[in-house]
Amino acid sequence: xxWLQTLIDACYFLAALLFILGLxxxxxxxxxxxxxxxxxxxxxxxxxxxxxxxxxENRGLIIGAVLIGVAAAWWSGRxxxxxxxxxxxxxxxxxxxxxxxxxxxxxxxxHVGGLAAVNGVVAxxxxxxxxxxxxxxxxxxxxxxxxSPVALALGVLGALIGSVSFSGSLIAFAxxxxxxxxRFVFPGxxxxxxxxxxxxxxxxxxxAMGHLTLPLIGAFFLLALLFGLLMTLPxxxxxxxxxxxxxxxxxxxxxxxxxxxxxxEAMIIAGMVVGAAGTLLTQLMAKAMNRSIGNVLFGSxxxxxxxxAQEIGGSQKPIEAADAAVMMAYxxxxxxxxxxxxxxxxxxxxxxxxxxxxxxxGVKVKFAIHPVAGRMPGHMNVLLAEAxxxxxxxxxxxxxxxxxxxxxxxxxxxxxxxxxxLAKTDPSSPIYGMPILDVADAKQVIVVKRGKGTGFAGIExxxxxxxxxxxxxxxxxxxxxxxxxxxxxxxx
Amino acid sequence: MLDGFLAxxxxxxxxxxxxxxxxxxPVILHTPLMSGSNFIHGIVLVGAMIAxxxxxxxxxxxxxxxxxxxxxxxxxxxxxxxxxxxxxxKTSKPGKGSGEAK
Numbered sequence: 202x203x204w205l206q207t208l209i210d211a212c213y214f215l216a217a218l219l220f221i222l223g224l225x226x227x228x229x230x231x232x233x234x235x236x237x238x239x240x241x242x243x244x245x246x247x248x249x250x251x252x253x254x255x256x257x258e259n260r261g262l263i264i265g266a267v268l269i270g271v272a273a274a275w276w277s278g279r280x281x282x283x284x285x286x287x288x289x290x291x292x293x294x295x296x297x298x299x300x301x302x303x304x305x306x307x308x309x310x311x312h313v314g315g316l317a318a319v320n321g322v323v324a325x326x327x328x329x330x331x332x333x334x335x336x337x338x339x340x341x342x343x344x345x346x347x348x349s350p351v352a353l354a355l356g357v358l359g360a361l362i363g364s365v366s367f368s369g370s371l372i373a374f375a376x377x378x379x380x381x382x383x384r385f386v387f388p389g390x391x392x393x394x395x396x397x398x399x400x401x402x403x404x405x406x407x408x409a410m411g412h413l414t415l416p417l418i419g420a421f422f423l424l425a426l427l428f429g430l431l432m433t434l435p436x437x438x439x440x441x442x443x444x445x446x447x448x449x450x451x452x453x454x455x456x457x458x459x460x461x462x463x464x465x466e467a468m469i470i471a472g473m474v475v476g477a478a479g480t481l482l483t484q485l486m487a488k489a490m491n492r493s494i495g496n497v498l499f500g501s502x503x504x505x506x507x508x509x510a511q512e513i514g515g516s517q518k519p520i521e522a523a524d525a526a527v528m529m530a531y532x533x534x535x536x537x538x539x540x541x542x543x544x545x546x547x548x549x550x551x552x553x554x555x556x557x558x559x560x561x562x563g564v565k566v567k568f569a570i571h572p573v574a575g576r577m578p579g580h581m582n583v584l585l586a587e588a589x590x591x592x593x594x595x596x597x598x599x600x601x602x603x604x605x606x607x608x609x610x611x612x613x614x615x616x617x618x619x620x621x622x623l624a625k626t627d628p629s630s631p632i633y634g635m636p637i638l639d640v641a642d643a644k645q646v647i648v649v650k651r652g653k654g655t656g657f658a659g660i661e662x663x664x665x666x667x668x669x670x671x672x673x674x675x676x677x678x679x680x681x682x683x684x685x686x687x688x689x690x691x692x693x
Numbered sequence: 694m695l696d697g698f699l700a701x702x703x704x705x706x707x708x709x710x711x712x713x714x715x716x717x718x719p720v721i722l723h724t725p726l727m728s729g730s731n732f733i734h735g736i737v738l739v740g741a742m743i744a745x746x747x748x749x750x751x752x753x754x755x756x757x758x759x760x761x762x763x764x765x766x767x768x769x770x771x772x773x774x775x776x777x778x779x780x781x782x783k784t785s786k787p788g789k790g791s792g793e794a795k
Contacts, residue, residue, distance in 0.1 A: 230721060474710050478711035595721070
């Protein structure tokens, strides 16, 4: 059966190759679509090959579980609205972390009873790739597997990281889905978190040293899951993209480590690539928000904002949709700044319709996108692309900021923290130092906003009180609809 | 066989590969790429299948079963979501035609 093993190994090799090429293609807009398809073929190949591995039992159960899992995820992934994509990524990522933890759990548990098996009858058909051959107990019994302590240690580490990613991602999902209050803070939280993590690590070290008992394994997983939970609870929604990206990298690492335990090179390579890519992506996001990853995780966003916040003078000045429409219809340059509010209101189509009407009147319209607008970097790009806005009208922050002084009207739709001038002027503000879109430099600013409340980060926005700012209160979709109809009556 | 240092080399090279791929990516693709890498670690499904395939006791089997369920969810969900995101990039293309240069 050597040819079968070679064939399976070749499939794994091809899968790893397809993953890397697919990811590479995904990093360029022109080839991105093909990238995911390539990676998809790789996955299919790896899964089918796995079914043919020798010494596999429970094939019926495996196929059943795969079918149920695929069907449920496929169905939910198809149905969900584009605006809910960030939390779906969090959810699926958590599932991956959970799967990695489950692998670690079965490995550890199977070695609990392993001692008896070693002393009694050792299955002679230990296939080279079977995890049994990596058993630390085999190592103890025969002293021929010097690597097994490494495998055990990595298995425990992968289980820890996977568990944290699992419970943490589920909390992130619940928060973005709006099932949970924004933050959950109690005194001494950091100490408690550290104690929980320390306890999990201590038990993990005991496990890695070969003290494998069921209660210890159970306690290990409970503590790891609890830590993921506690670690994510105090993090504010504005930081969620960074956290999801971090957990994405975590899951990748966990998968790579469990891949080492299972002796599966495809898992090691795919997991490690994602671990590294995810870490870099997390850094890029944190940098765009001018926050370090440590600050996001431990810095309790908004805790300092009550202290010495700058007094904001003036008042919010409302404007009617009709006036706003006229103002933009006779402007020369209009810059539209979308934010998460636009996503929530599903207003991207109406906004693009409005922009098209302006374009038809000869107004120069551009869309300005802050790197972390919405809940994930590129979130707004995805939504605008969905509505059909062409690339060349979408401008990044660095390119649009110098243009604001020459802009007649800046239309802010559902964006808040990313246009808050306090980030530049108020050192006590929690978002101080974050690069922002300088919409306040435009001659007029129109802000579409549901109410007078603060934004997602819970910070007052000085822009709304500026002399050149007018507030158009209303849901993003409704407001954009009004602007469209006002513009049409103007034309008609 | 994966010996200590050979495995270490694989870990290292794979890490550099991941880092290099992401290093030059435009902001516009960050979300789809996060989603795409989320799909790729769905390879955990393969590991979960192996774990379930080697499970002997009902307890191990039930944990392995949950693992395969979760792994399958990661892979399938990650694929669908990423594909839907990237599909939009495709349909937006004929709009004005430019932007390819970016």
